Amino acid sequence: MNLKIGVIKGDGIGPEIVTEAMKVLNKVAEVYGHTCDYTQLLMGGASIDVHGVPLTDETIAEAKACDAVLMGSIGGDAKTSPWYKLEPSKRPEAGLLKIRKALNLFANLRPAVLYDELKGACPLKEEITEGGFDMMIMRELTGGLYFGERKTEEVNGVMTAQDSLTYNEEEIRRIAKRGLDKANVLDSSRLWRKVVEEVSKDYPEVTVENMLVDNCAMQLVKDPKQFDVILTENMFGDILSDEASMVTGSIGMLASASLNETKFGLYEPSGGSAPDIAGKGIANPIATILSAAMMLRFSFDLDKEADSIEAAVSKVLKDGYRTIDIMSDGKTQIGTEEMGSLIAANIQ
Numbered sequence: 001m002n003l004k005i006g007v008i009k010g011d012g013i014g015p016e017i018v019t020e021a022m023k024v025l026n027k028v029a030e031v032y033g034h035t036c037d038y039t040q041l042l043m044g045g046a047s048i049d050v051h052g053v054p055l056t057d058e059t060i061a062e063a064k065a066c067d068a069v070l071m072g073s074i075g076g077d078a079k080t081s082p083w084y085k086l087e088p089s090k091r092p093e094a095g096l097l098k099i100r101k102a103l104n105l106f107a108n109l110r111p112a113v114l115y116d117e118l119k120g121a122c123p124l125k126e127e128i129t130e131g132g133f134d135m136m137i138m139r140e141l142t143g144g145l146y147f148g149e150r151k152t153e154e155v156n157g158v159m160t161a162q163d164s165l166t167y168n169e170e171e172i173r174r175i176a177k178r179g180l181d182k183a184n185v186l187d188s189s190r191l192w193r194k195v196v197e198e199v200s201k202d203y204p205e206v207t208v209e210n211m212l213v214d215n216c217a218m219q220l221v222k223d224p225k226q227f228d229v230i231l232t233e234n235m236f237g238d239i240l241s242d243e244a245s246m247v248t249g250s251i252g253m254l255a256s257a258s259l260n261e262t263k264f265g266l267y268e269p270s271g272g273s274a275p276d277i278a279g280k281g282i283a284n285p286i287a288t289i290l291s292a293a294m295m296l297r298f299s300f301d302l303d304k305e306a307d308s309i310e311a312a313v314s315k316v317l318k319d320g321y322r323t324i325d326i327m328s329d330g331k332t333q334i335g336t337e338e339m340g341s342l343i344a345a346n347i348q
């Protein structure tokens, strides 16, 4: 199969971690008899430097022409980077928001899994993480606070945790349908709750439980095992997925897929561009590599190939190799490139 993949390396650690994910994809292609046809795309600061804007219409069109897009990260140091002297709509992050909207990527999946091997890197007490946990954060990605400030002011004036009034019913229905296959569900608004309850009637095998976001943030550290799926709106999902990632040991482990109603998806680690460690060769490429596995699974239906990446990651962790962010006593610390090479070498 020929895999037509758009590649947004982006800013900060982006180029380093994407290079490792491509190394692993190339190995998978070699072992399983596929070809990777990459199209390099500019977004974020890298695009500002060339085009003066964080995302051009041409780039959106090029992305659409691919079957999937693999992305690193965008953005720089807000204090020192010249990108942040620009008006907000021209800054790197605006490019990411624009591509999510332009490609209608409304469903963001962020799996938070505690690997047995990484228990040592998890900041929670052992009795809490005993047995591990495996949850999916399902974040609505094209609405909510991110996209509707004006509407919010008109309707309410004050945005409270329970009232994300910037959604319309149709938007919530879309994500609720996609998300409810086995769920505990986080409630973030009365409308959200109403629609989720309605949609859940079509899925009697799913247990739906409404939870307020502040309580959920607390429950995530008190008892993360209770969650299978957290279905939530855009801003809450942004915050809770960072929290969940830390519970798994490091944000460098958290993959993510942003999907529309077709097979197309944008795959990126949930973490940021980490400008403080960019270019040092120490960033953890695992979240990006696991995002590439999600890409093979969701956009190309290549389950075996995706499994092989996930198994290779587990193997390398089992063998005791760690990047600095997940390092613990008695393990072998390695850099970004070595981690990518070891995972690629373990693809079978």
Ligand code: IPM
Pocket (backbone or CB within 6 Å): 075, 093, 096, 097, 238, 270, 272
């Ligand atoms: C994320 C990031 C983005 C977001 C930023 C970079 C715009 O934090 O993907 O979680 O807020 O969605």
Ligand code: MG
Pocket (backbone or CB within 6 Å): 238, 239, 242, 270
């Ligand atoms: Mg975030």
